[in-house]
């Protein structure tokens with residue numbers, strides 16, 4: 001593992017991503033939209049194809065060889081994710097469709113059965129819609145209060161405000177991002193967990209962005225729940241993860257009912273399978289699980305130290321280069337930040353910027369980034385966002401900065 | 413460097429996008445409505461003053477959005493001058509076809525709007541061009557808010 005990280009070489013990495021050879025509008029693809037979804041390395045593609053070609057049947061059901069082998073391969077994904085998050089037990093890893101499904105599971109199950117009327121859920125002003133709307137729906141259905149901790153103008157969690165909203169002891173659950181998908185800000189998760197626990201609140205961290213870039217140790221963090229989505233971690237779409245402490249998952253009722261999640265069924269009553277299967281009704285995303293394992297193994301093979309170092313270099317380079325492009329303003333200036341850089345350009349709207357960049361092969365996202373309340377808090381209608389991955393190069397960032405100069409001239 | 417986007421960003425579009433001539437709130441008006449595209453954050457409001465026979469005497473608009481949506485709003489205010497509700501509806505239908513397909517079989521009345529036909533090559537931008545129209549139609553129908561597509 002450490003061998004590779006000592007020799008982190010972005011060209012070697014890039015050769016493992018077949019799509020990076022593609023041309024867009026006749027230009028080399030410069031993919032700066034990994035925060036929306038990351039590209040897939042050969043290891044992930046091959047694992048999924050290999051499973052479909054050689055080893056596939058439904059899982060947890062058949063007594064035949066193919067089903068047993070497929071079950072082993074699928075369940076190995078749980079072990080891989082347990083290792084990734086350093087969860088205490090493999091049964092604490094629940095597979096879902098994505099982060100959104102994981103948060104909805106939590107809102108339905110924990111939100112309706114464990115939280116009590118009069119209690120509150122505390123989120124922050126820089127959440128993705130996926131970590132806003134499920135709690136709103138819970139509030140509207142059950143009368144639970146939804147509180148929002150503010151952020152500072154620098155784009156960091158306003159910790160004093162956060163703590164003040166915990167003060168009355170009525171917050172039952174803090175649900176907060178580990179890294180903003182708009183600002184790149186990391187939240188101080190150790191401090192968040194400690195403070196929330198001191199006020200009697202449980203904590204769910206939305207790790208959709210963070211888990212791609214940093215080592216996450218749920219035991220060291222002592223968070224109660226952690227969610228992420230496979231497709232941003234160089235894995236396939238259609239699979240995500242809800243980690244939960246065993247005793248909390250045990251106490252929670254199932255979310256969806258059906259096959260795979262039961263111990264026994266009669267028309268009078270059914271009993272539930274133990275966790276994690278209690279939360280995994282229906283045939284799971286088998287191929288995607290196998291793909292996620294390949295992604296986790298691949299990423300850990302490179303190592304988060306090497307990944308974080310590479311991305312820190314990219315981020316620093318991007319902030320320095322963009323600061324020198326006239327008319328560009330980077331949004332947010334958090335101390336602890338990762339490779340997600342939102343910006344505006346004086347001369348042009350984010351859409352116009354994105355369209356012109358696209359014609360040069362540069363893929364960025366433009367708009368509100370599924371974070372409308374955050375945009376409003378920042379007083380912005382939209383931004384363009386460049387986000388970096390393991391395969392991003394400083395040359396690509398230079399090309400972005402140089403092209404932005406031309407874009408601003410075009411609209412002058 | 414950007415020669416290939418010239419069909420989208422024609423000079424007329426850039427000019428109207430940069431310095432729209434009708435970007436203003438009418439002091440006196442008979443109808444107004446807003447349009448909102450939450451996916452991308454574009455917002456527009458249109459004001460209408462009627463003249464004789466319920467035809468449009470004056471239109472003003474305010475928009476926060478891209479060059480395409482602002483130019484589309486500006487050109488729209490000029491194109492609908494003197495038209496009634498039915499005529500605006502027909503013009504919008506033709507305009508919608510044009511920005512989706514790039515052509516307009518009978519381009520009657522679309523001359524001024526023709527520079528926006530390049531949008532059809534950029535499917536994600538079509539709604540930028542149609543948003544001001546949705547707001548205008550809503551205003552003419554005495555609604556406050558354009559229904560999203």
Ligand SMILES: Cc1ncc(COP(=O)(O)O)c(C=O)c1O
Pocket residue numbers: 035036098099100101128130131177179180181206208209229370
């Ligand atoms: C911070 C954050 N939370 C949640 C999500 C939702 O992920 P998904 O759409 O895979 O459920 C995303 C990505 O879109 C995200 O960036």
